[in-house]
Amino acid sequence: MKKRLIIIGIQEDNLLFLKNQLEYIFGTSIQIEGLTLKELNSDTLLSSDLVLLSAMEIQELVKPFLPEAAISIVAQRTENIGNLKELIFSKQRKNILVVNDNYNNTIQTLESLKLFLPNHTFYPYISEKPMPDKIDFVITPGETNLIPKGFPRMIDIGPRIISLETLIQIKQYCQLDMKVSLLTQLYIKGMIYATDKKTESLPISIHDQNQHRTLDSLKTSSPSLQSTIRIASKLAKTPDAIHIEGGTGTGKQMLAEMIHNDSTGAALPFYVYNCLDKEPQLIEKELFGSKDEKIEGIINAISGGTLYIKHIDQLPYALQGKLFNLIESNDLNPMKNRIRIITSSLESLATLFQKGIIRTYLYSYMSSYVLQMPSLKERKNDLSQLIEAFKGHFNRIDLVFSTDAMEAFYHYDWPGNVRELYNVISYCVCLNTTSIGRESLPLFFKGNQKFDATENTEQDLGINEIIRTIEKHGFLSESISLLQIYQKGKKQNESYGRRRIKQLLSDEQYSLTDQQLRLRIEVLNKTGLLNVRKGRAGTTISAKGEQFLDVYQNELRVQ
Numbered sequence: 001m002k003k004r005l006i007i008i009g010i011q012e013d014n015l016l017f018l019k020n021q022l023e024y025i026f027g028t029s030i031q032i033e034g035l036t037l038k039e040l041n042s043d044t045l046l047s048s049d050l051v052l053l054s055a056m057e058i059q060e061l062v063k064p065f066l067p068e069a070a071i072s073i074v075a076q077r078t079e080n081i082g083n084l085k086e087l088i089f090s091k092q093r094k095n096i097l098v099v100n101d102n103y104n105n106t107i108q109t110l111e112s113l114k115l116f117l118p119n120h121t122f123y124p125y126i127s128e129k130p131m132p133d134k135i136d137f138v139i140t141p142g143e144t145n146l147i148p149k150g151f152p153r154m155i156d157i158g159p160r161i162i163s164l165e166t167l168i169q170i171k172q173y174c175q176l177d178m179k180v181s182l183l184t185q186l187y188i189k190g191m192i193y194a195t196d197k198k199t200e201s202l203p204i205s206i207h208d209q210n211q212h213r214t215l216d217s218l219k220t221s222s223p224s225l226q227s228t229i230r231i232a233s234k235l236a237k238t239p240d241a242i243h244i245e246g247g248t249g250t251g252k253q254m255l256a257e258m259i260h261n262d263s264t265g266a267a268l269p270f271y272v273y274n275c276l277d278k279e280p281q282l283i284e285k286e287l288f289g290s291k292d293e294k295i296e297g298i299i300n301a302i303s304g305g306t307l308y309i310k311h312i313d314q315l316p317y318a319l320q321g322k323l324f325n326l327i328e329s330n331d332l333n334p335m336k337n338r339i340r341i342i343t344s345s346l347e348s349l350a351t352l353f354q355k356g357i358i359r360t361y362l363y364s365y366m367s368s369y370v371l372q373m374p375s376l377k378e379r380k381n382d383l384s385q386l387i388e389a390f391k392g393h394f395n396r397i398d399l400v401f402s403t404d405a406m407e408a409f410y411h412y413d414w415p416g417n418v419r420e421l422y423n424v425i426s427y428c429v430c431l432n433t434t435s436i437g438r439e440s441l442p443l444f445f446k447g448n449q450k451f452d453a454t455e456n457t458e459q460d461l462g463i464n465e466i467i468r469t470i471e472k473h474g475f476l477s478e479s480i481s482l483l484q485i486y487q488k489g490k491k492q493n494e495s496y497g498r499r500r501i502k503q504l505l506s507d508e509q510y511s512l513t514d515q516q517l518r519l520r521i522e523v524l525n526k527t528g529l530l531n532v533r534k535g536r537a538g539t540t541i542s543a544k545g546e547q548f549l550d551v552y553q554n555e556l557r558v559q
């Protein structure tokens with residue numbers, strides 16, 4: 001019997017990436033499934049499973065769900081050198097800046113890169129420290145948004161892959177008749193494959209993440225979500241196509257899976273197809289097939305079940321007709337093994353129609369079967385209940401959120417909706433403490449407090465956005481010092497040139513190159529905290545900058 005390998009991780013994207021790597025190497029010789037921590041419950045894992053943990057940190061969290069006889073191993077991960085070819089073969093010594101999301105990870109990445117590329121010189125990117133003036137390349141494992149501007153050559157090596165040692169362990173546990181030399185070959189080819197595909201999902205996936213969840217398990221105090229659930233329960237029993245609209249991470253796919261689980265075809269598969277960022281020709285080939293290339297296409301290949309098509313607005317105009325025909329023919333031919341179509345979009349179907357993105361006949365048909373997923377901002381009363389559910393999923397009901405932490409949650413807008421909440425709770429779970437105060441939360445939560453009372457000011461100042469933008473570049477503390485210097489200058493009626501600013505910053509222990517200073521000033525100018533003018537007028541702190549400093553010094557930093 002095929003061995004079942006369950007990979008467990010925190011983030012869906014990362015999990016999918018690892019699953020793709022393993023599927024590429026082991027093909028169908030092992031049954032590979034990915035599960036986020038959140039999806040674990042007492043009967044998800046079987047004693048015959050081989051459980052692969054994506055990181056050491058989650059070991060304790062998984063333990064309670066692990067049957068005694070199940071074997072678990074922590075995946076060793078390594079940098080993917082698949083697209084470092086240019087540097088591996090370069091005879092000239094290059095200066096390489098390594099950028100990662102925090103100091104420890106930066107050093108770790110740098111050390112492993114040194115092993116692969118011993119002939120080059122590496123520098124960690126630390127925002128407070130000066131950068132060498134000549135950098136030939138910047139390398140990052142997926143953190144492209146943290147790279148300071150102005151570097152011509154950047155290599156994104158993507159997330160870390162599973163090491164060869166771990167792959168050999170898997171081969172042994174699963175007793176696969178596969179030579180290590182073949183495994184090594186596939187591992188190396190897989191690196192190139194992984195860098196080409198990054199976290200892109202397979203054309204279609206069969207999902208079992210919400211396998212056991214039905215609509216009656218979705219509890220909410222939001223009237224609009226209650227109404228969605230009511231209509232969904234009725235539609236679930238029909239074969240009709242359904243459209244679900246709502247922001248990112250609101251739970252559209254979860255709702256689609258629940259509808260599937262409540263339908264008469266619940267025992268059949270639930271397929272997911274994502275139209276996002278795909279060329280029209282590729283979508284046509286993948287969904288409807290190609291006679292010339294003898295590709296059958298998903299719609300012809302599957303028989304029965306639910307096909308969930310994400311980002312329907314990215315389905316080319318011409319193909320909307322084909323999809324409409326499919327929906328219609330399904331209706332007309334009840335003898336055929338029906339496929340229930342559920343589509344989704346971030347914008348409302350009506351808006352998409354008004355913008356001319358969705359064709360009239362598809363809109364006229366689908367508009368009778370539209371379900372809306374409200375944003376988390378519109379259903380903040382569900383926050384406590386969702387947090388409790390996530391604590392339960394992480395098996396951390398001991399975790400206590402202080403009143404001010406909860407208040408910060410209530411005042412936050414949650415642009416990433418339930419997915420973002422889940423990520424924040426998983427972050428708190430990893431903090432290694434049972435009581436979470438506001439000071440433990442990411443900084444932008446602290447920023448909400450003061451401006452909550454004066455909504456207009458919040459909109460004008462956008463303090464969360466500013467902090468987030470500056471933090472993304474990793475130089476918040478330097479920016480504060482820079483603003484303080486400009487504020488002092490303003491009080492003394494002095495305007496400082498760049499050289500003087502560099503000198504004053506270095507008195508504060510920040511030694512910056514010209515390029516680093518330019519970048520920081522540019523970001524502060526963009527966020528409206530500085531007014532950058534050419535010529536004698538020079539750069540000055542803006543009123544917004546002073547207001548921001550005031551809040552930061554009095555409200556935020558003291559925490």
Ligand SMILES: Nc1ncnc2c1ncn2[C@@H]1O[C@H](COP(=O)(O)OP(=O)(O)OP(=O)(O)O)[C@@H](O)[C@H]1O
Pocket residue numbers: 218246247248249250251252253254255310386389418419422
């Ligand atoms: N009410 C809920 N209870 C528990 N988990 C939820 C709830 N709503 C959403 N989630 C979880 O939040 C995450 C995001 O949900 P989902 O993927 O369904 O969102 P989506 O709207 O389809 O997102 P996107 O459009 O960005 O793909 C999933 O892990 C899902 O299980």
